[in-house]
Amino acid sequence: MSIPVLALEKVRKAFGSEVVLEDISITVPEHTATVFIGASGSGKSTLLRCINLLEQIDDGVIRLDGADITDPSVDPDEIRRKLGMVFQSFNLFPHMSVVENIILAPMRVHSKSREEAISEALELLDRFGLCEKAEQYPDRLSGGQQQRVAIIRSLAVKPRLLLLDEITSALDPVLVNEVLSTVRDLKEHGMTMLLATHEMGFAKQVADEVCFLERGRILEWGKPEEILENPKKPQTQEFLKRVHEAGRL
Amino acid sequence: MSQEVGRGSENHSDSTPYSFGGSWTPSAVELERRIARKARGRKNSLVAAASSILVLGTLATIVVTSPGWKNLSDTFFKWAYGFEVLPKIILGFGANVFLTVIAATSVAIFGLILALVRTSRSPAITPFRILATIYVDVFRGIPMLLIILLVGFGIPALRLKGVTNNVFILGICAVIITYSAYVAEVIRSGILTVHPSQRAAARSLGLSNFQTLRYVVLPQALRRVTPPLLNDLVSLIKDTGLVSILGVTDAIRAAQIASSRSFNYTPYVMAAGIFLLVTIPLTRYTDRTLRKSIDRQNAQGLA
Numbered sequence: 286m287s288i289p290v291l292a293l294e295k296v297r298k299a300f301g302s303e304v305v306l307e308d309i310s311i312t313v314p315e316h317t318a319t320v321f322i323g324a325s326g327s328g329k330s331t332l333l334r335c336i337n338l339l340e341q342i343d344d345g346v347i348r349l350d351g352a353d354i355t356d357p358s359v360d361p362d363e364i365r366r367k368l369g370m371v372f373q374s375f376n377l378f379p380h381m382s383v384v385e386n387i388i389l390a391p392m393r394v395h396s397k398s399r400e401e402a403i404s405e406a407l408e409l410l411d412r413f414g415l416c417e418k419a420e421q422y423p424d425r426l427s428g429g430q431q432q433r434v435a436i437i438r439s440l441a442v443k444p445r446l447l448l449l450d451e452i453t454s455a456l457d458p459v460l461v462n463e464v465l466s467t468v469r470d471l472k473e474h475g476m477t478m479l480l481a482t483h484e485m486g487f488a489k490q491v492a493d494e495v496c497f498l499e500r501g502r503i504l505e506w507g508k509p510e511e512i513l514e515n516p517k518k519p520q521t522q523e524f525l526k527r528v529h530e531a532g533r534l
Numbered sequence: 535m536s537q538e539v540g541r542g543s544e545n546h547s548d549s550t551p552y553s554f555g556g557s558w559t560p561s562a563v564e565l566e567r568r569i570a571r572k573a574r575g576r577k578n579s580l581v582a583a584a585s586s587i588l589v590l591g592t593l594a595t596i597v598v599t600s601p602g603w604k605n606l607s608d609t610f611f612k613w614a615y616g617f618e619v620l621p622k623i624i625l626g627f628g629a630n631v632f633l634t635v636i637a638a639t640s641v642a643i644f645g646l647i648l649a650l651v652r653t654s655r656s657p658a659i660t661p662f663r664i665l666a667t668i669y670v671d672v673f674r675g676i677p678m679l680l681i682i683l684l685v686g687f688g689i690p691a692l693r694l695k696g697v698t699n700n701v702f703i704l705g706i707c708a709v710i711i712t713y714s715a716y717v718a719e720v721i722r723s724g725i726l727t728v729h730p731s732q733r734a735a736a737r738s739l740g741l742s743n744f745q746t747l748r749y750v751v752l753p754q755a756l757r758r759v760t761p762p763l764l765n766d767l768v769s770l771i772k773d774t775g776l777v778s779i780l781g782v783t784d785a786i787r788a789a790q791i792a793s794s795r796s797f798n799y800t801p802y803v804m805a806a807g808i809f810l811l812v813t814i815p816l817t818r819y820t821d822r823t824l825r826k827s828i829d830r831q832n833a834q835g836l837a
Contacts, residue, residue: 366740376735390739
């Protein structure tokens with residue numbers, strides 16, 4: 286069996302005395318999408334931030350392509366170069382145009398020439414139908430367009446793994462769809478992904494595996510049809526019932 | 535107009551639905567509202583004009599009819615003498631301009647370094663961070679006049695070898711020392727207003743701490759603090775006049791020399807006029823930048 290892109294072994298994270306992640310062990314094989322579901326505060330975002338080394342874990346091991354990235358001698362910048370991350374609040378740089386946002390990392394981190402970085406950025410923008418927005422500033426774009434630019438920005442460094450942190454939570458239902466179809470497109474192109482989301486319908490479509498998190502623990506982990514349609518744990522059933530009532534399934 | 539008219543429904547009845555801007559003519563309700571607004575506007579400007587004339591007129595009358603007015607206008611507004619000494623004051627003002635240019639440049643560099651040191655979290659910087667904090671606290675807390683006196687008279691008294699006794703240079707140093715502390719705090723506050731999520735986004739793209747600062751945090755921070763920095767520049771121009779107490783012949787000192795020779799204060803008024811000639815346009819410009827940056831932030835919405 287080949288080495289998974291990402292493997293977590295008994296990861297634990299606490300903020301002070303509050304334990305937010307406990308005994309998290311998962312593996313993410315190449316070209317698969319793993320979706321985390323769970324109530325707000327269940328630890329989904331923290332988990333993604335830990336993988337990206339934006340937060341330091343308190344115990345356990347995180348492996349990227351088999352190599353331990355939680356080893357203190359590892360340079361976090363080196364690891365983050367291989368990972369793409371998209372945030373709930375887009376976090377585009379407001380003082381830069383769309384294309385400048387995208388070429389920043391390729392130029393400064395991967396030492397590409399400006400011309401090369403721009404031509405690659407325009408190619409990506411074209412692929413996702415945002416070519417005419419290249420010179421615009423983020424505040425002129427709709428939320429959905431901003432989030433798609435953020436996705437493109439994280440793709441521009443050709444990441445090994447994409448971390449998507451509730452990327453549709455700040456969008457209205459119409460805009461959600463354009464962002465989700467972008468993610469679906471990535472999935473079809475074989476991108477390895479880790480997502481935290483509240484969109485159960487989307488989780489069902491795109492996920493190879495679904496993880497239900499509650500209070501920082503993985504309660505259930507399996508195929509989407511198992512978890513989302515026939516959950517075994519009462520907590521998962523309760524959560525899905527509440528989501529269903531809120532009209533999100 | 536009653537409510538049955540509805541919200542402009544009559545305008546849309548004959549045109550295609552959802553075609554905005556095409557053949558729109560204001561409805562009767564709207565026309566009536568415009569007439570009412572115009573009438574109110576006329577009334578407002580009439581009231582403003584009447585009250586201005588009343589207040590300013592009263593003030594002017596009180597000043598001009600006061601018993602000492604003749605005396606005062608002779609000592610402060612003797613224009614013939616004022617224009618006679620004007621070239622000397624303008625020459626002195628050249629020193630203020632020169633001081634401002636040198637000081638502003640140095641303050642920008644030194645203030646930025648202080649701000650960066652104070653906001654850095656790197657352990658190697660710790661001793662410098664403590665020093666920078668003490669520096670800012672101390673020099674923001676002492677009146678600038680005192681610092682000018684201490685530097686201008688204290689340093690020559692030490693009789694150190696290789697250290698200048700030139701009051702002009704010592705004056706500039708005193709101004710730089712004080713203003714760097716102010717400017718450092720302004721820049722630091724700008725850095726702190728950049729949301730942590732911007733930093734997180736930059737770091738997750740693989741940018742180093744320094745690159746994040748250079749390309750993401752500082753450009754946003756400096757843009758936000760441009761209006762307060764311009765305010766500080768206006769103050770700096772005025773405060774360069776304080777070095778006159780060391781004997782530097784700036785506009786104020788030149789005016790002082792001229793007025794002590796004739797016991798007439800018109801040169802001071804002339805000096806004030808010259809300062810205003812520079813500071814008022816700059817203040818207006820600052821106002822405009824501030825308004826623009828507020829507009830921009832309001833337009834930004836979520837991000």
